Every structure is written in structure tokens, then in C-alpha cells.
Amino acid sequence: MAMPAFFALYKLKNKLIKNVTLIMSDYLLIENLRLGIYSRSTIDSFDIQDLAPLNTKTIIDMKKHILSLILLLFFFHCPKLVAQWTELPENMYADTLHAPFIYGVASGDPLKDGVIIWTKLEPEVPIPLNITWEVSTTADMSQVVQEGFLATDADKAWTVKVDVSGLNPNTYYYYRFKDTSDNYSIVGRTKTAPDGMVDQLNFATTSCTSIYSGFFNAYKKIAERDNLDGVIHVGDYIYDYPDQDEEVRIPMPYPIDPLYLDEWRQLHTYYLLDPDLRAARQQHPFIVIWDNHDIDTDTEEQFDQAVQAFHEHLPTRPNPDAPNKIYRSLHYGDLLDIMMIDAEQFSQQDEIGEDEFSILGTEQYDWLTNELENSFARWRIIGNQKLFNLWSVEGSPVELPIGNGEVVDPGSWDGYQLEREQLMLLLRDYGIGNNIVLSGDLHFFMATDMAIYPLNENMYNPLTGFGSVGVEFMGGSMSRGNLDEAGYAATLSELLLELSFDLNPHHVYANLIDHGYGTLRITPDDVIAQAWLVDKLEQSDEEVMDTALIVRNGTNTWERGWVFDPSVLEDTTSTTSVNTLDAPLLYTLSPNPGKQDLNLNIQIVQTEKAQLEIVELSTGKIIRTESLQLIANQNQQLKFKTNDWATGVYLLKLKGKTVEAIEKWVKVK
Secondary structure, rough: OOOHHHHHHHHHHHHHHHHHHHHHHHHHHHHHHHOOOOHHHHOOOOOOHHHHOHHHHHHHHHHHHHHHHHHHHHHHOOOOOOOOOOOOOOOOOOOOHHHHOOOOOOEEEEOOEEEEEEEOOOOOOOOOOEEEEEOHHHHOOOEEEEEEEEOOOOOHOOOEEEOOOOOOOOOOOEEEEEEOOOOOOOEEEEEEEOOOOOOOEEEEOOOOOOOOOOOOOOHHHHHHHHOOOEEOOOOOOHHHHHHOOOOOOOEEOOOOOOOHHHHHHHHHHOOOOOOOHHHHHHHHHEEEEHHHHHOOOOHHHHHHHHHHHHHHHHHOOOOOOOOOOOOEEEEEEOOEEEEOOOOOOOOOOEEEEEOOOOOOOHHHHHHHHHHHHOOOOOEEEOOOOOOOHHHHHHOOOEEEEEEOOOEEEOOHHHHOHHHHHHHHHHHOOOOOOEEEEOOOOOOOEEEEEEEOOOOOOOEEEEOOOEEEEEEEEEEEEOOOOOOOHHHHHHHHHHHHHHHHHOOOOEEEEOOOOOOHHHHHHHOOOOEEEEEOOOOOOOOOOOOOEEEEEEEEEOOOOOOOOOOOOOHHHHHOOOOOOOOOOOOOEEEEEEEEEEOOEEEOOOOOOEEEEEEEEEEOOOOOEEEEEEEEOOOEEEOOEEEEEEOOOOEEEEEEEEEOOOOEEEEEEEEEO
């Protein structure tokens, strides 16, 4: 529907509500007065002569208004008509086992005594609901330590977001939600931040997670990591539109570029149909900032609506007075302080020199420098959307199709060199070391030293890293394309990689082609970063470590010549994870109805053998049988070509030792 028409209907709906309210109030007042329910003193402030006369015309008008209002309310509030797709791509489905909580659960922004927990539901009847929440110390929810309830409705997009307090530090907790009909959500797991002395922390980091550009296999691998303290997402959590060169997973109808609140809500909801994203959110607390694709709009009003949808659908702790200020700090005992900053929204806002602008804005810059000066943890992470360190291409032997001839990305910190220099000089002059900048946006894996003057041999030694005030790690794009997927020749990637090291002596590692995520193991003595490569074009359970790097306490540089020994990352801690299911079977068909291909997704709680039969309902004929070995908590997908199947209804019957299910599938022309 065209937006002007949409808003015309929206205004009509509000007008009808007002008219019906006025007519009904007049009618009820007259009737109650006639029946003696109201005393005369109750309506002393009313003039009975001013009330609409209750004649035939009034009653007809009231009926017409009410009928029109019912139709429009159905249009605006019926969840079956909003955010529905006629055809979903592969590996996209809701968690129907836990209806109405079909979009899973999530947690985030952990404190030493609290954490945000979140869910979203799809109610059968769109009326306000009170949702119960529970937090337990055990995965079976037998030891509930905090509980309460929170109301939700269409104004909240049916989301429930609770800032749970009164928890113990450095503790795994489990949580779930319940509606008024005793339907439960899936159980989520989270972890509070530690306090005091901390021996070790583990994080995953990623960015640029376009659901249209590929599969979220990396989220699946993140979900399987049992020892993470959190997932740090440094921007472009959602993508506002599919890139035409990367249409790997596209629903029907074709996605629109969102501008208004309902459209942003629809996009966030669509993302939550991905089971691998749901699994990662279910297993670990998320710490997220936005980038341009999360909030790209045309007007201030539209921007506010994008921000509202972002906070509604993510386990963030927004500033109640300024939800657009997403920069914030999180503290992990004496080992780590995390400062999440916004290098997207405030650039070009404040001038700090002649023709020099701040990328952060002076208010945020002052906040960040104050946080750094007052940080007494062993390590500091600065989570930011943009590449922080210099990536020079000045002197390239050929003209490049990207950048401005001097740097690869003038929209990153390379376009704000004065403020970058000021910030790094502050780190040097105040003796604030052990800094790690996590970056995103460029879709690459990179590791660099934070050299203030990387091209000055007297100020920085690329052989030893002397002159660096910290390190930067870009954990790769999970799915959004690199140069090759954007249509550039492979030679450009090779040339850019060569220039990265030839013209930038502080660059230590780069991968400009592959996708995946990064991990950080943090101890008082060192931080080990790993780059994990994961396929995005096909569903996969495989991952490969591309590199591992180490920065030791007090050195402020990636160590040269270090050889990774996997045994240093052995983790003897024991935790209780939660199933991606807490019902015995998840069994979904897509697309349904369908024409040529049928995808069957199966997840099961325990490993067992099962038999699948496909029966043509009209004839009772068994047209296909399969013997399956189902693996616990793994998504298994079967694909069937249905070109030669007759139009009609088919039954898919699955039977195992502990599970049995039947699903209908409709073949259409």
C-alpha cells in the first residue's frame, strides 16, 4: 500500500474512534440518567440540552461509525494481515512450538546485579496482555529467584522487556515468559557481569548481518559456544534493504525499504524468523549498537520511529531521556570495561577545528574521554561501528573504485583524523593502555595497531609495535558481501590487500573475502582474538579459524611471530546450556503452500532414528519414505523436488521412538 493512502486510513481510523466515543458517551449518559443509575449531582457539569439527541439518525450514524471502525481496526491490528510473507526462503520459520512466543527470547546489557530479558509474542486476539516472567538458577526453572509480570499490547509491538535486578554477579541464569493461558516461551540463558577479581572472560563479536545476503551459520556457531559472557554486535544488526548483488535469501513479497514504525517493526520481526539468530539470542546476552542500516531514514520523525523499533526488538537498556543516545558503559569487575560508542549518528554535527568535524559529537567525546580516564580495569574494549585506524591508499599505482585516493573509507575515522589523533594522544599522555577497539561496517576481517602516527618511523616501529596505544580488531561481516560479491574483479581484492600492508605498516592481518565472526579470550595476562570463517551461501555446520592473534598486558600491540597453541584456550568451566527446543520436536514445512520445492526442517531434543512417510491425501498413496537419523538440537533439513507431484494436499508423517508428528503440505499450480 502506498504510504499516503496508509496514513489517510490511519487518520480516518482515529477520527472514527473519536466520533464513536462521543456518540457512545452521549448515548450511555442519557440511558444511565433515564434508568436512574446516575444522580443529578453526578452530571451537574453537563448541560443535557447539549447532548446529541438520541434519534434514529444518531443511531444509524453510530452503527455506521462502529462498523467502519471495526473494519479499520481489523486492518490495523490483525497480526495475520501485518508482517506476513506468502513465501519464506530456506531456513526461515517461527518457533510455533512455543506459540504465541514464536519469536524466541533474548537477554542483554548485563550488569553485576541485573540483566535485560526480552520476548515478543503473536497473540491470537490483539488485546492487551499481562505476561509473567521468571528467572531461575536452574535450566529446568525449578529454582525461581525473581518473577513478576509486565503488560504488553500493540503499542509495544507485543514485546516484553524486563530490567531484572537483585541478581548475583558472574552467574548463569535461566528465564522464560508465560501468557494468561499458561503458554510458555522457550527457556533462555543469560549471565550477569562479574564483580571484583576476574580470571577470564569470553566474547564473540560480529557485524553486518544481512539476512538477505546469506545464511546465519555464524550465529549458529556462536550459539553453540557454551562459555561466552556475551555477544558484542558492532552495527548493522539488520539491513533496511536487500543488496541487488546479494539476493541469497529473499522472501515474497519482495521486502520494502522501511521508513515508518510499522515497517521497521516488520523488518525486525522478519529477522526473528531465522532459527540461528534466535538460538544465539537465546543462549547469550547481547551487547548491540546500531549502524546506518539499522536507522537509515529521511526525517527526524522517521529516525525516532526506527530507534523505537530498534529498542523494542533488542535487549538494550535505552537512555529514558534520550533513546537516540546509545553509547553506554558496561563493567566486568577488575578485568574489563566495555564502552559502546556511536560513530554513526553524530558525525558532522560539531566542528572542532577549521573544516574539521567530530565523528562522535562533543558531548559523546567528553563522555568517552571521562570514561577512559576513570577506568581502572585491566583492559578496555571500545565497541564502535567504523574502522578506527588509518587505511591509506595514497600512492596506489592504479586508481581505485573505492575511497577518495587517500584512504579507503573517508566515512570512517579516516575522515575525522583530528579527533582520532586527540583521542589517541589522550590515551598516551594519561597512560591509559590495554585498549581494544572492536569495529565493523567494512565487512572485512582486520587487525591493526593503534599507532598515532603509523607512517612516522620515529613514532611507530612496525617490527615491534612500539608507539601503539592499543589494538583494533574487526571481526568480519557475518553475511553482507565483500568486494567480490559487489561485482569487483578478484584483482581489486588482491591489490587492496597488498596496499593494506605496503602502505600501512600498522596493519597486522586482513581478510577481504571471507565471512564469519570473531572471538576474544580475555585474561589478566593477555587477550587472544580469533577470526572464524563460516560459509554464508549454503547452510553449514563448519567453521575454520583463519588466524589467532595475541596482545599481552602492557604491550599495546599485536605480538609479532606468536604461534597459536589451541591448548591455551582449553576451558574447564562447566555450564548448563539450554536446548534450542524445550519441547521434543520442531517440525516445519516451507514454503506452504508451494509449487516446485518442499523444505522440511526437523529439530529434536534427543538423538534417535525416525521414519518419514509422504502420503498423497486424495489417494492415500505413499509416494516417498525416508529413514532418518535425527541428531539432538541440530537443525536438519530435507529438500524434495515436487515438479511431478499432482496438485493437492500431502501428509508428511514422522514417527520415532519418542516423537510422532503429522503435517499437511499443499501443492499449488
